[in-house]
Amino acid sequence: MCTIYEIAKRCGVSTTTVSRVLNNHPYVSEEKRQHILQVMKEMEYTPSSAARTLRSHQTKTIAVSVPAVDHPFFAQLIKGISKEALDQGYKAIVLQTFYQESVELEGLQLLKRKEVDGVILGALENKWETIEPFLSNGPIVMANEYHQTADIPIIGYDEREAAYKAVDYLIQSGRTSIGFCFDTESSEAQKQRKQGYLDALSDHGLPLKEDWLFGEAFTIEDGFRLMDLIHRMPDAPDAIFTGNDQVAAGLIKQAISYGYDIPKDLAVIGYDNQDICEVTAPTITTIDIPIVELGQQSVKQMIQLLQDQKPLQREHIQLPTRLVTREST
Amino acid sequence: MCTIYEIAKRCGVSTTTVSRVLNNHPYVSEEKRQHILQVMKEMEYTPSSAARTLRSHQTKTIAVSVPAVDHPFFAQLIKGISKEALDQGYKAIVLQTFYQESVELEGLQLLKRKEVDGVILGALENKWETIEPFLSNGPIVMANEYHQTADIPIIGYDEREAAYKAVDYLIQSGRTSIGFCFDTESSEAQKQRKQGYLDALSDHGLPLKEDWLFGEAFTIEDGFRLMDLIHRMPDAPDAIFTGNDQVAAGLIKQAISYGYDIPKDLAVIGYDNQDICEVTAPTITTIDIPIVELGQQSVKQMIQLLQDQKPLQREHIQLPTRLVTREST
DNA sequence: GTGAAAGCGCTAACAA
DNA sequence: TTGTTAGCGCTTTCAC
Numbered sequence: 212m213c214t215i216y217e218i219a220k221r222c223g224v225s226t227t228t229v230s231r232v233l234n235n236h237p238y239v240s241e242e243k244r245q246h247i248l249q250v251m252k253e254m255e256y257t258p259s260s261a262a263r264t265l266r267s268h269q270t271k272t273i274a275v276s277v278p279a280v281d282h283p284f285f286a287q288l289i290k291g292i293s294k295e296a297l298d299q300g301y302k303a304i305v306l307q308t309f310y311q312e313s314v315e316l317e318g319l320q321l322l323k324r325k326e327v328d329g330v331i332l333g334a335l336e337n338k339w340e341t342i343e344p345f346l347s348n349g350p351i352v353m354a355n356e357y358h359q360t361a362d363i364p365i366i367g368y369d370e371r372e373a374a375y376k377a378v379d380y381l382i383q384s385g386r387t388s389i390g391f392c393f394d395t396e397s398s399e400a401q402k403q404r405k406q407g408y409l410d411a412l413s414d415h416g417l418p419l420k421e422d423w424l425f426g427e428a429f430t431i432e433d434g435f436r437l438m439d440l441i442h443r444m445p446d447a448p449d450a451i452f453t454g455n456d457q458v459a460a461g462l463i464k465q466a467i468s469y470g471y472d473i474p475k476d477l478a479v480i481g482y483d484n485q486d487i488c489e490v491t492a493p494t495i496t497t498i499d500i501p502i503v504e505l506g507q508q509s510v511k512q513m514i515q516l517l518q519d520q521k522p523l524q525r526e527h528i529q530l531p532t533r534l535v536t537r538e539s540t
Numbered sequence: 541m542c543t544i545y546e547i548a549k550r551c552g553v554s555t556t557t558v559s560r561v562l563n564n565h566p567y568v569s570e571e572k573r574q575h576i577l578q579v580m581k582e583m584e585y586t587p588s589s590a591a592r593t594l595r596s597h598q599t600k601t602i603a604v605s606v607p608a609v610d611h612p613f614f615a616q617l618i619k620g621i622s623k624e625a626l627d628q629g630y631k632a633i634v635l636q637t638f639y640q641e642s643v644e645l646e647g648l649q650l651l652k653r654k655e656v657d658g659v660i661l662g663a664l665e666n667k668w669e670t671i672e673p674f675l676s677n678g679p680i681v682m683a684n685e686y687h688q689t690a691d692i693p694i695i696g697y698d699e700r701e702a703a704y705k706a707v708d709y710l711i712q713s714g715r716t717s718i719g720f721c722f723d724t725e726s727s728e729a730q731k732q733r734k735q736g737y738l739d740a741l742s743d744h745g746l747p748l749k750e751d752w753l754f755g756e757a758f759t760i761e762d763g764f765r766l767m768d769l770i771h772r773m774p775d776a777p778d779a780i781f782t783g784n785d786q787v788a789a790g791l792i793k794q795a796i797s798y799g800y801d802i803p804k805d806l807a808v809i810g811y812d813n814q815d816i817c818e819v820t821a822p823t824i825t826t827i828d829i830p831i832v833e834l835g836q837q838s839v840k841q842m843i844q845l846l847q848d849q850k851p852l853q854r855e856h857i858q859l860p861t862r863l864v865t866r867e868s869t
Numbered sequence: 870g871t872g873a874a875a876g877c878g879c880t881a882a883c884a885a
Numbered sequence: 886t887t888g889t890t891a892g893c894g895c896t897t898t899c900a901c
Contacts, residue, residue, distance in 0.1 A: 214894055225872040238870050260655045261593035262894035265877050286615040293634050304631045305622050326589045431815045460819040486760045490789040492821040543878055554888045567886050591878035594893050
């Protein structure tokens, strides 16, 4: 591994000049530039990023935290983020919180230690008040989560409207008792989603039953569990908005095993429009969410912020969602 | 952002002493140590990682390249890698090759530029001869791929044995014409897998038909496509080893839509034991592979290498696989 | 057009 | 036990 100094010596110039060609500065004679380039190639010179970072204070790296990368939703989010970052000459460090506040904080520490130029929050484990102070260290953007007042770019979709669309569709199909699944109470996005559910119910004069709200719904396994629950209910709903396709798939599978006719006995609607929707029997009606694009947009925003050097501003970008009807409703 | 120098001044000591407490070196009086720690806290001192890296030549970061993070297999691999890395105080940069050689090379460049301490290859896009020269820049380990001669740790599982197990099971179940799906020809791992398939056939005196070998099998979509193909074959197999659960799920779904009775008309066996196996109808018999653990092991090996500073050696670690029988066979 | 030189923030010989 | 000092590899004034 040779340094800029050796190149300079070999070429009979100063390190300044070498640095100049490295950074495409003007004021280097074409002759010298070519020679230096040539020697760099010969010696397989590679600039030390650590040294550059130390001087220039930029790492060309962003950190992204999500609960876990193997949930299809977050896998796609990371897909978009990691791809877009690379396309733009940035690297992406992936942190999995497993719903723990500390890991999210670790990502923010990376920002503080100047190990990354910015942080994308793919979820929100800590209170916003805990996160806010880190804004002085660099930009933070929120993807797929929401917060009322945070003065940062928020990239997501209209959760309320998406949920409304789903529940409204169930109602239009003649359903009157509709259940709702959610993952955690704490998420603002989930609250908005629930609001959509509530609004759809009340707009059609339908009742809300607390028993029909099901928490901790993340995975296929949870779908099994929830169906067990529903199966035992004396007053079970005739339709259910699952909040994610994995839960829908598990629920449907278990229902079938109990002898239900889906959708006749129970209509099921998913969320995300993952591939799994097409292989269950019946296939799953769902809400399509442009997840990969959401990830890409987040990176674009981040890089914009990094380049503009302007103060962070609140901005709310909402990508379009779409109802995709299949056999489960 | 304050520096070690300011802390030193505030405490009336030299930067050396501050550095010493920072690195838990002995030979600092308890009194001074406490005082320095105290002042650091007060001033919210955070060490600059760039400066540390420049001096110590280690980034505490590893790069991992996979074809795409949203394929369930790689999502789980990344899950293991990213988690284990973080647990050990390392960060993981994720690169998605999308099967392009250039991105994999970019990961290796990170090693050369000293932006990462090591690289984990979750697949192999380039020829080994292309990759080998980078070994002089730092350790490389291979996860989930295989190479005959590469002198690096290879963490995987016995592809031949796993495939053999799957095909043998189909044969034991009375199947005689067995198809085989693979993704790319170029992968050594795939070759071994195919060898397992071939060995199982020949051990039981069963014929191999070229028509029963299906390439480009990655996704659910591919499963649909392959079933279309099989459906139109005059001499279709009565069982198929799909090489991954997504393909199996797609294949099964499409077969059912064509009126097939699975497994009676066509036995289907997956690979990976993903969650999806439990929600299709019928559920999918598969080979369980400890993917997350595979990711974790790769990181453990990498960190071992980084700490030992010993020359890289060839090492082949194989994790156990297991047949999981369900309804599709 | 070009170069000398002063750091970026930290670590580690070496001296004391 | 502590401090002095010389860099790590690069960028960037400032002077020529």
